[in-house]
Amino acid sequence: MAEKLTEIFGIDVFDETTMIERLPKKTYAALKKTIQNGEDLDPAVADVVANAMKDWAIERGATHFTHWFQPMTGITAEKHDSFISPASGGKILMEFSGKELIKGEPDASSFPSGGLRATFEARGYTAWDCTSPAFLREDAAGVTLCIPTAFCSYTGEALDKKTPLLRSMEAISDQAVRILKLFGHDNVKSVSCSVGPEQEYFLVDKAKYLKREDLIFSGRTLFGAMPPKGQEMEDHYFGCLKERISAFMKEVNEECWKLGILAKTQHNEVAPAQHELAPIYATANIATDHNQLVMEVMKKVANRHGLACLLHEKPFAGVNGSGKHDNWSMVTDTGKNLLDPGKTPHENVQFLLFLAAVLKAVDDHADLLRLSASNPGNDHRLGANEAPPAIISVFLGDQLADVLTQLIETGEATSSKQGGKLNVGVHTIPEFRKDATDRNRTSPFAFTGNKFEFRMVGSSMSIAGPNTTLNTIVADVLSDFADELEKADNFDVAVHDLIKKTVTEHQRIVFNGNGYSDEWVAEAEKRGLPNIKSMVEAIPCMVTDKAVKIFSKHKVFSEVELHSRAEIEYEAYSKTINIEAKTMIEMANKLYIPAVIKFASSLAASINSIKSAVPDADVSVQESLLKETSSLLANAKTAVSALTSYVAAAAEKEGAEQALYFRKVVFPAMSSLRTPIDELELIVDKELWPVPTYGDLLFEV
Known part of the structure; x- marks a missing residue:
C-alpha cells in the first residue's frame, strides 16, 4: 500500500511536477513568476499551458473541461464543455485554447448576488486561478478537467x-513583508497563510437517511427523541473503527490522495456515528479548494458504501455537533513560520510583535470573526457547551501568558516557562519532554504551539470566509504597526514599546480558563467582550x-460588495429556516x-374490545396512555397550525426584517412543534412510527 500511495498521490493533479514535465522551460518559468509574484500572464503562455493541460487530461480519459x-x-459550481471542435469532412478536433483556460462565462443571474445583479443582467465571468492547480475528476459522466477559477460579475464585483x-492573501x-524588512529580512518576498482545516462529519445508513425528509431537505433531524444511550459513556471518541466505516475512510483517503490532498488523520469523534478527517497544511487558497473537494469526495464515497455523509453542524439534538477547526499561521517564502515562538519566546521580538498583532486584530474585530463562523446550523452549536462559546477570546497557554504578564507588569520579559520532562512512573515507558503549555478545547481562538486554531467554524462552511476575515484584520494591524515603526528613530526601542502597549491594551481578549462556564460569560461582559448569540445578530457588523473602512482599505471588499453579502446572509438564513419549518409542517401533517x-x-379499539369481553377488567393503563x-396529539396539531401561520407571515417580509422574524418567531415555534412529537415517539408503538429513530440512525451503521 505504501508503494501504491507514492504512485497515486497527486496523479489527478496538473501540479508542479507535471508542469515541469510537460511545459517548455520558458513557459514554466513565466507561469511560475505569475504564481509566486503575481505578475501578469502573457496570453501566449496561457495558450501553451492550455494545450499541455488538454493533452494531459485527454491522455487520462477526459472529454470535457469545466471552470470550477x-x-x-457556499458549495462549488461548474459548467462542462467538451474539447471537441468541428473539422472539415464532418470530423472533429480536440481543442482547448488559452482563452478558454483563462475565461469562462456562466450565467451570473442565477447565483446569489445580494442585489449586485438584476435577473435580466446575466453576464458573469470565471477567471483562471493559476495559484491552485487544475485537477481531474472521474465519475459516472467520465473524466473531467476541473480548472479552479474566481467568479465575478460583468461590472467587476x-x-x-x-x-x-485571494485579495486578503495579497493584503496580509x-x-x-513590510514588518519583516524592518527586522532586516530583505530576502523575504512574500508571506502566505498556511491553513489546515479539520473536518468533522456524521455517517448514517443511506436507506434510513432516505426515510427522513428532514435529513434530505435540511441536512439535520428536525424531530427525534434521544435513545437510551448517547455519548455519555465516552466510548466512541478515538474508538475502534467499524469495518464499514474503515472501508469508507480507506476509499476517501485514496480519492483525496489522487487529488493531491494531504489527508493525514482519521478517527471517531465524540458523538456516535461522528468522525473526523484532518489534512496537512497548505496555503489558504489551496486548503480552501481542497476542503471543498474533501466534502464532495466524502459525500460521493459514502453513497458508494450505502451511507449518507452529514455535514450539517447539528444533525442530531442531544449529541455533539460538527465543527471545522481552522488552523492558521503565517509562513514566509523562505520557510519561516512567523508564529513559531522558538524555545525562548521572551527573547523572540519578531514573534512577539506578530503575536501582538493577532491579539489586537481579534480584539478589535471579534464581531467580524464571529460573523465569519456564522451560518444557521452553527447557531445550534456555539455557546451550547459542546463547542466554543459565542464569545470570542484567545487562549495562549501558561508560557505565553506568563511572557505577556511580565511585559505588562514590569515592561520586560526575562524568562519563558519550559515544559520539562514527563515521567508516568512506569520504567518501560521512556521519559519525554512535554509541551510548555496545555491545550484548551473550550477556546474559540487558541494558540497551539506555532499556529492559531479558530475552532468556531461550522462543519458545512467554506473556510474561505473565516480566512478572508482573519487575513484582513491581521493585515490591517500589521499595516498600522509598519506605519509606526517605519518612522521610528530607534527601531529596537519602538518595537519594544509597541509590543508592550499593544498587549497591555488588548489583554482583555486573553482567557485561558473554562469557556463553557457561566462565570466566564459574566467575566467577558465585565471585560466588554461582545456575546453575539446568533447569525442574524452578527450580520449587521x-x-x-469600521468594517467598510478596513475591507476597503485593503481592497478585499468594496462597500457595495459588503452590503450585497449582508443581503445574501439574511436571505440564506431566511431560506434555511423556511425550508426547515415547511419540512416540519409536512412531516407532522403527513407522517407523525x-x-x-x-x-x-x-x-x-383495544379498550373497547377488552371492556366488551371483560366488563370489570382494569383498563386504566390503556386509558391513561x-x-x-x-x-400530546392536540398540542402537536396546535403547534402545526401556529407554525403554518408564522411561515405565511414571514413570506410577507424581506431582508433583515424577515431574517429577524424567522429567528425570533418561526424558530421558537419549530421547537414548540418538535417537543410533543418527540414525546410521542417515546410512547407510540415502534412498528407504527413512520421514520427511523435516533437509535436507528446513530447506532445501526
Whole structure:
C-alpha cells in the first residue's frame, strides 16, 4: 500500500511536477513568476499551458473541461464543455485554447448576488486561478478537467468566496513583508497563510437517511427523541473503527490522495456515528479548494458504501455537533513560520510583535470573526457547551501568558516557562519532554504551539470566509504597526514599546480558563467582550463603518460588495429556516399525526374490545396512555397550525426584517412543534412510527 500511495498521490493533479514535465522551460518559468509574484500572464503562455493541460487530461480519459468555482451558495459550481471542435469532412478536433483556460462565462443571474445583479443582467465571468492547480475528476459522466477559477460579475464585483480570499492573501503578504524588512529580512518576498482545516462529519445508513425528509431537505433531524444511550459513556471518541466505516475512510483517503490532498488523520469523534478527517497544511487558497473537494469526495464515497455523509453542524439534538477547526499561521517564502515562538519566546521580538498583532486584530474585530463562523446550523452549536462559546477570546497557554504578564507588569520579559520532562512512573515507558503549555478545547481562538486554531467554524462552511476575515484584520494591524515603526528613530526601542502597549491594551481578549462556564460569560461582559448569540445578530457588523473602512482599505471588499453579502446572509438564513419549518409542517401533517392517530385508534379499539369481553377488567393503563397520547396529539396539531401561520407571515417580509422574524418567531415555534412529537415517539408503538429513530440512525451503521 505504501508503494501504491507514492504512485497515486497527486496523479489527478496538473501540479508542479507535471508542469515541469510537460511545459517548455520558458513557459514554466513565466507561469511560475505569475504564481509566486503575481505578475501578469502573457496570453501566449496561457495558450501553451492550455494545450499541455488538454493533452494531459485527454491522455487520462477526459472529454470535457469545466471552470470550477465557489459562488456565494457556499458549495462549488461548474459548467462542462467538451474539447471537441468541428473539422472539415464532418470530423472533429480536440481543442482547448488559452482563452478558454483563462475565461469562462456562466450565467451570473442565477447565483446569489445580494442585489449586485438584476435577473435580466446575466453576464458573469470565471477567471483562471493559476495559484491552485487544475485537477481531474472521474465519475459516472467520465473524466473531467476541473480548472479552479474566481467568479465575478460583468461590472467587476466578486460573486464568489475565492476572489476576496485571494485579495486578503495579497493584503496580509504585503503588510507582513513590510514588518519583516524592518527586522532586516530583505530576502523575504512574500508571506502566505498556511491553513489546515479539520473536518468533522456524521455517517448514517443511506436507506434510513432516505426515510427522513428532514435529513434530505435540511441536512439535520428536525424531530427525534434521544435513545437510551448517547455519548455519555465516552466510548466512541478515538474508538475502534467499524469495518464499514474503515472501508469508507480507506476509499476517501485514496480519492483525496489522487487529488493531491494531504489527508493525514482519521478517527471517531465524540458523538456516535461522528468522525473526523484532518489534512496537512497548505496555503489558504489551496486548503480552501481542497476542503471543498474533501466534502464532495466524502459525500460521493459514502453513497458508494450505502451511507449518507452529514455535514450539517447539528444533525442530531442531544449529541455533539460538527465543527471545522481552522488552523492558521503565517509562513514566509523562505520557510519561516512567523508564529513559531522558538524555545525562548521572551527573547523572540519578531514573534512577539506578530503575536501582538493577532491579539489586537481579534480584539478589535471579534464581531467580524464571529460573523465569519456564522451560518444557521452553527447557531445550534456555539455557546451550547459542546463547542466554543459565542464569545470570542484567545487562549495562549501558561508560557505565553506568563511572557505577556511580565511585559505588562514590569515592561520586560526575562524568562519563558519550559515544559520539562514527563515521567508516568512506569520504567518501560521512556521519559519525554512535554509541551510548555496545555491545550484548551473550550477556546474559540487558541494558540497551539506555532499556529492559531479558530475552532468556531461550522462543519458545512467554506473556510474561505473565516480566512478572508482573519487575513484582513491581521493585515490591517500589521499595516498600522509598519506605519509606526517605519518612522521610528530607534527601531529596537519602538518595537519594544509597541509590543508592550499593544498587549497591555488588548489583554482583555486573553482567557485561558473554562469557556463553557457561566462565570466566564459574566467575566467577558465585565471585560466588554461582545456575546453575539446568533447569525442574524452578527450580520449587521459586516456593514458598519469600521468594517467598510478596513475591507476597503485593503481592497478585499468594496462597500457595495459588503452590503450585497449582508443581503445574501439574511436571505440564506431566511431560506434555511423556511425550508426547515415547511419540512416540519409536512412531516407532522403527513407522517407523525397520522401515525399517532392510528396508534390512538388501536388503543381505543383495544379498550373497547377488552371492556366488551371483560366488563370489570382494569383498563386504566390503556386509558391513561390514550389520554396522554391524545393530549400530546392536540398540542402537536396546535403547534402545526401556529407554525403554518408564522411561515405565511414571514413570506410577507424581506431582508433583515424577515431574517429577524424567522429567528425570533418561526424558530421558537419549530421547537414548540418538535417537543410533543418527540414525546410521542417515546410512547407510540415502534412498528407504527413512520421514520427511523435516533437509535436507528446513530447506532445501526
